[in-house]
Amino acid sequence: MLKVLLKKQLFEVFRGYFYNRKTGKARSKANSIVLFILFAFLMIGVVGGTFAAIAIGVCIGCAEVNMGWLYFVIMCGFALVLGAAGSVFNTYSGLYLPKDNDLLLSMPIPVKILITARLLNVYLLGVMYSGVIMLPTLFVYWVIADADILTVLGGIVLFLIVTIVVLILSCLLGWVVAKISLKLKNKSFIIVLIALALIGGYYVVYFQLQAWIRTLVANAAIYGENIKESAYGLYLFGRIGEGDLFAMALYSAVTLLLLALTLFVLSRGFLKLATSTSSVSKVRYQEKKAKEKSVFGALLTKEFARFISSPAYMLNNGIGVLLIPVFGVFLLIKGDELLNMTATAFGGRTDLVTLLLCAVLMLLATMNDIAAPSVSLEGKGLWILQSLPVEAKTVLKAKTAMHLLLTFIPLLFSEICAAIVWKAPFAEKLLLFVVPTIFAVFMTLFGSFLGVRHAITEWTTEIIPLKQSAAVTIALFGGWGFVALFALPYFLLGLLTGLAPYVAAWIVIFAAASVLLYRWLVTKGAETFSRL
């Protein structure tokens, strides 16, 4: 029974490898094998390889000063973070909020078996994530430093301890995520903020990691002594990898105790957890006079409500709303120095700097792909707009307007910042406003056009229209292509044409394309939308 349940759960996790998520149809065996090979390459080759390279650097430095324990502390720290972070969301959905709890609880399956299957699933995912660090860590140590019976035994014990601690952390963090998602009111914004903080943190760590490791390895003896004195527990933990039997016994006992405690707490509360529904505090309805809106206003409000309701929509398709003003602020702080340096690099050609500044603003505008998935996102609720007395063109205009507003306002801010910082002639400053703005209008209409042409109204998860649809992919990469088409030829033609005529030609092109796209949208696009 346990095997059947485990197989079912792992199948759910890896379902995408066997079934096409867009069509729901089974993939061919060859297709599944290729996807698994790609996954294995990504996990073992890319992630595992990266950590193997880090492990080699750290191991050499630590082994030189006879501090193998410090090496294990550092690498196990990475494994714990990656293991817990990687499996926390699967734990959340798989352990606390699985869709099939009611079904399985109605079957003659003992609750203990159900919990064990769920936990084994979490454990295996944790092993997968932490294993890509732990396995290279152990092999690197055994090859570079020492590989006697005790260190190999210590390595195995360390692997088991780390993966079990990952399981415990995942259960704990999954519980926290479940609680947060049930209790918070503005969870969309909070999820977006957390995700942005994590992405920011990731890049900070990514860019600093090598420097940190270099410093650590260079001063391993000093840091090691400090840690040993102030955090003896960490020292003892690292000693497991070096084959210290006392450390192995102590940490195994503590880990098993924590595991038993986790199992005890989970088994006591599992039924309550599995059968409880959202306990979010009810918002009491208080009757009040509603503010009347025009049809267009109502549609626009609806579009904004859709946008802010989904962290995935905001993060995947509206990140430009944040990035564009961040660039403006960056320009205000560092722009003067950076732009002058660029001008010097281009032999004093300010026209090239103006062009590049326009191109960067345009590129940032392409980070907003809000209109492209908008029609697809109507999904099963499409009947509402189709049966209400609104013209399809008004619906499409509202979708386009939201994208435009969310791009134009931050863009205007960054354009003003650019104009303040960049000491260029007035005409060139004017171009900083006109070119990115007209391009943003063009990209908005292009996104709306793609959204109607490549609409997918049948989907199982909103990630499909948001990330995997043709509309979004073409809008994003097409946008980059347009920016390249705009900027690159100038490096060849610039001296011949001069900046103003060159850019004027592009303004005409983008404006004409915008007019054509708009006309298509309110005629054929509207017709297509009403027959979706």
Add this chain to the structure above:
Amino acid sequence: MLRIENLTKTYGDKKAVDNLSLHIHAGEIYGFIGHNGAGKTTTLKCVVGILGFEQGEIFINGSSVKASPVECKKQIAYIPDNPDLYDYMSGIKYLNFVADIFGVDSETRQERIRKYADAFELTKDLAQPISSYSHGMKQKLAVIAAWLHAPKMIIMDEPFVGLDPKAAFILKEMMREHCNQGGAIFFSTHVLEVAEKLCDKVAIIKQGKLIQSGTMEEVRGNESLEEVFLELEAE
């Protein structure tokens, strides 16, 4: 009020609705019955302008659905078989959205929301997100949204599915009241007892073709509607 003339709708080679004609007058509750896949939902979707059609015409109060879709939609309300509403809105926001689209003024919408939400005991849940609603609550919200702009014609696809007995009773009362005030209702159902008790007229559709229509007395004669339906299905 609603005139369907020689409606034909095809999906590829298959005729989902085949030369169907019906005439629904003001004050009538018109039931539409047929087995699964007979063409009921397709017909209703053509009437409300969700689906286009190849042949025939549909008129609502003299306006063609093909030529003046927005004009027609202003006079009707539609409740689909599965109320997939905007999950990201609260109940009250959805109702205000519909009211804005139909141009219902603040006082009127407030009064109607209060009246119908109280009747369906949904008032206390109006501020909750629709995603937290049960199927029945969504159905009730869809009914309130349909009645919100006082439409002349209401089109409903299996409206009683998911409603508790009390809510189903209230809906039947609302349907009768609507028709007594000069409105009309065209709805599909599988519950023949409901159709028999509630409808003034009934139409039976089989494989896209209208096989029987008329007043309840004309259609069933001395038999029950269930017997008539099963006999016609067996033919």
